[in-house]
Structure formats: structure tokens, C-alpha cells
Amino acid sequence: MINFAIVGCGHIAKKHAEAIKNSEGANLLAVCDTDPNRMTPYVEDYEAQPYEDLDEMLKNDQINVVNICTPSGFHASLAVKCANAKKHIVIEKPIALTLEDTDDIIEACKENNVKLSVVHPNRFRPVMIELKKAMADEKFGKLSHANATVRWNRNDEYYQQAAWRGTKALDGGVLMNQAIHNLDLLIWLMGDVDEVYSMAATRLRNIETEDVSTGVVKFKNGALGVIEAATTIYPKNLEETISVFGEKGTVKVGGVTASLIEHWEMESVNEENVEELKTKIKNNPIGKPGHQCIIEDMVEAIKENREPIVTGEDGRKALQLVLALDQSAENNTPVKLS
Incomplete structure (x- = not known):
């Protein structure tokens, strides 16, 4: 034991x-x-x-x-x-x-x-396991780009529940606290990031950190990516999505917590198999708790x-991406990840 x-x-x-x-x-x-x-x-x-x-x-x-x-x-x-x-x-x-x-x-x-x-x-969700396998099997062909989106609501009451929330010293903002799981998935699926450019703002919440962030990334494999994260969505969580686009495949995983197939089309997978996969995921979207x-x-x-399976180095890569996006937004300049 x-x-x-x-x-x-x-x-x-x-x-x-x-x-x-x-x-x-x-x-x-x-x-x-x-x-x-x-x-x-x-x-x-x-x-x-x-x-x-x-x-x-x-x-x-x-x-x-x-x-x-x-x-x-x-x-x-x-x-x-x-x-x-x-x-x-x-x-x-x-x-x-x-x-x-x-x-x-x-x-x-x-x-x-x-x-x-x-x-x-989130790596352990059934749909993410299937998507990771499809990418490992190179069913997308050459990758074009990917999108990572977190459109959630965290109202003023949420931030007032604990003094550390929304602070730079202990929280870190929407990218660090809410979107970092989505960013981990993005790196896990697409590979390491080479360069980012980002803008961020504190639009609606009375906090030190940003409540909305948008950015573009270039992966080391040459593919591009778009990141959007916000806690300003009215009146409740709207969606968390991961989309991957390649020369032979298009997939969008969505729902409130990126657990459902919204679109799954690949040159090497027939429509009947896709429908079976969609049904399988819909019947058990979360699987065993992560x-x-x-x-x-x-x-x-x-x-x-x-x-x-998820190492300290993996955690470091997700953090490095968040910090690079924050640095880019603060300095209004592209940032290279070493």
C-alpha cells in the first residue's frame, strides 16, 4: 500500500x-x-x-x-x-x-x-487519448495549425472567495490558473513551441492579473496555433475546445470541458467508424476521473x-508557454522560447 x-x-x-x-x-x-x-x-x-x-x-x-x-x-x-x-x-x-x-x-x-x-x-479523457493516438499514427498528415480555446466564467464572487485568487504572487491569471490544462494539451498534441505573440487585458474583474488573453504560437514543427482564454464569459462557462488541422484531417474537440467530439474527419477513417467513435465518447466523455x-x-x-506519465518537465513546458505569452503581452513583442 x-x-x-x-x-x-x-x-x-x-x-x-x-x-x-x-x-x-x-x-x-x-x-x-x-x-x-x-x-x-x-x-x-x-x-x-x-x-x-x-x-x-x-x-x-x-x-x-x-x-x-x-x-x-x-x-x-x-x-x-x-x-x-x-x-x-x-x-x-x-x-x-x-x-x-x-x-x-x-x-x-x-x-x-x-x-x-x-x-x-485532461490527457486521460477518452477523446484526448483517441486524438493523441490519431496524431501518433500520423493520420493528419502534415500539420497546418491548431486552436486552444477556454471561454469560461469566473465572476467577482469567485475571486472574492479566497484572497489569493487573481493575484500575481499566488494565482497568476487566466492562462496560469484556468487555461493551463488546455495549453498542456496543445503542447502534448502539437509538440514544443518555438515562438509566441500575445495580447492580454483585465477587462471585467477587479483583479491584479489578466482576465482575457489572446495569442498566436509557432511550433517547432512549423505549424501555427491560436490561443484564447477568458474568465469574462457571461453568464456561465461556455466552452473549452481543442482543434487540430492537417492536410488529411480535421478534428474539433469541444463541450464545456473539451470532452466531446464536435467534428472528426480524416482521409483514412470512414464515416461509419467516426460515428462509432462519436457514440463511444458521448456515452462516456469523462472516463475514469483524471x-x-x-x-x-x-x-x-x-x-x-x-x-x-506527466512529469515535472511536462509541467515546466506548460508553465514556460504561459510565461512567454505573459511576457509578450507585457512587452508587446514576440517571444522566443529557449
Whole structure:
């Protein structure tokens, strides 16, 4: 049995707790938060041991993995501390808010020979698995371009629920907080990014960071891309989409959370097979919860002594794209990714 601990008992921690509960070979042993009241549900519902002090919790040799679920600005310091305590790490997105902090996390994990997985669970959705396979099989032919769109609503009430939301120091904005999963998918599907140009604005929300961002990207393979992300959509979440265009195929994955096939046409796939695939996805658009996939993968990675499917380097690539888009918008100039 692989014992997990959760640091930070806010909103997202519940998903982690349920994922651990439902994963074979995983057990939620402990939780840690500076507010004991936030830990109460996990003590009562999961019989987790509560800790108000992280250093004290890390002394527990029974803990194998620590899941970091705090606001993003705290990720780096906590992750390095956990790695130095020889604990494997599952860290919520984004991995950190700067590349320097990210590199510190990755290096600490390497030095201490512990595994690091970043929570980008949308890769495990059934439609994304099918799309990734189609791209790996080169069914699109030469790639033309791709679109990544997040049109969601996060109203003033949302930002007022927690003091860290909408701040530059702990949140990072619509690209960092809401759209980074979509950007991870874009890189995962299309390959590494070479150059970006972006514009951003704070139009409707009373926050430090942007609430709407648009940008164009050039991938290292020569294909282009368009990115749009906003929390200003009225009155509720509208859509999250990924579209891929090539000389022999066109696919648009959409719905509110990029989980349904809106268009799927390829030269090498007949209409009957497409309809079967659409029905299959429609009947089970989410599949196994992505957080559970992340937990189960970490359990297997430890037992098999291999890297997790979503690595620290993967988390770094998504973060680097966000930071490049932010830099481009701030300086009104194209930005090359090294």
C-alpha cells in the first residue's frame, strides 16, 4: 500500500482525497493545513491523521507521497521541502509560478531520487487519448495549425472567495490558473513551441492579473496555433475546445470541458467508424476521473521504478508557454522560447 498525504485542504483537495480513496494500492494517511477546521472533513471521512505543521508531518516515515494542493505561489517551497524529506510528489497545476522555482523543484526531486508528477488530468479523457493516438499514427498528415480555446466564467464572487485568487504572487491569471490544462494539451498534441505573440487585458474583474488573453504560437514543427482564454464569459462557462488541422484531417474537440467530439474527419477513417467513435465518447466523455489516473500512475511508477506519465518537465513546458505569452503581452513583442 502506498500512503499519501495532502498539503492544503482547500477546494481541490477533495478531488485528491476521492482519487486516492478510489485508487487500488493507495491510502490517504495524513492531511496538513494551517487551519484545523479545513482538515476536519478529511479526518472524519477518510480517517486521515491531521497535522498543522508540515515539518512534523514529514517526519512520518509511513508517508510515501505528498500531494501539494495549496495556492500556486506556495508550490515551490513546499515541494522542495517534501523532496528533501524523501517523499514522492504529486503537485497541482501549475507546477510553480516561475521557471526558477520549477527548476528548483525538479532538481530537488532528482537529487533525492523521488518521483514528481504534475496534475494535468485532461490527457486521460477518452477523446484526448483517441486524438493523441490519431496524431501518433500520423493520420493528419502534415500539420497546418491548431486552436486552444477556454471561454469560461469566473465572476467577482469567485475571486472574492479566497484572497489569493487573481493575484500575481499566488494565482497568476487566466492562462496560469484556468487555461493551463488546455495549453498542456496543445503542447502534448502539437509538440514544443518555438515562438509566441500575445495580447492580454483585465477587462471585467477587479483583479491584479489578466482576465482575457489572446495569442498566436509557432511550433517547432512549423505549424501555427491560436490561443484564447477568458474568465469574462457571461453568464456561465461556455466552452473549452481543442482543434487540430492537417492536410488529411480535421478534428474539433469541444463541450464545456473539451470532452466531446464536435467534428472528426480524416482521409483514412470512414464515416461509419467516426460515428462509432462519436457514440463511444458521448456515452462516456469523462472516463475514469483524471485525478484518479494521476494517483494510480504514481502508485505504479513507484512500484515499477519508472517516471510518471506527466512529469515535472511536462509541467515546466506548460508553465514556460504561459510565461512567454505573459511576457509578450507585457512587452508587446514576440517571444522566443529557449
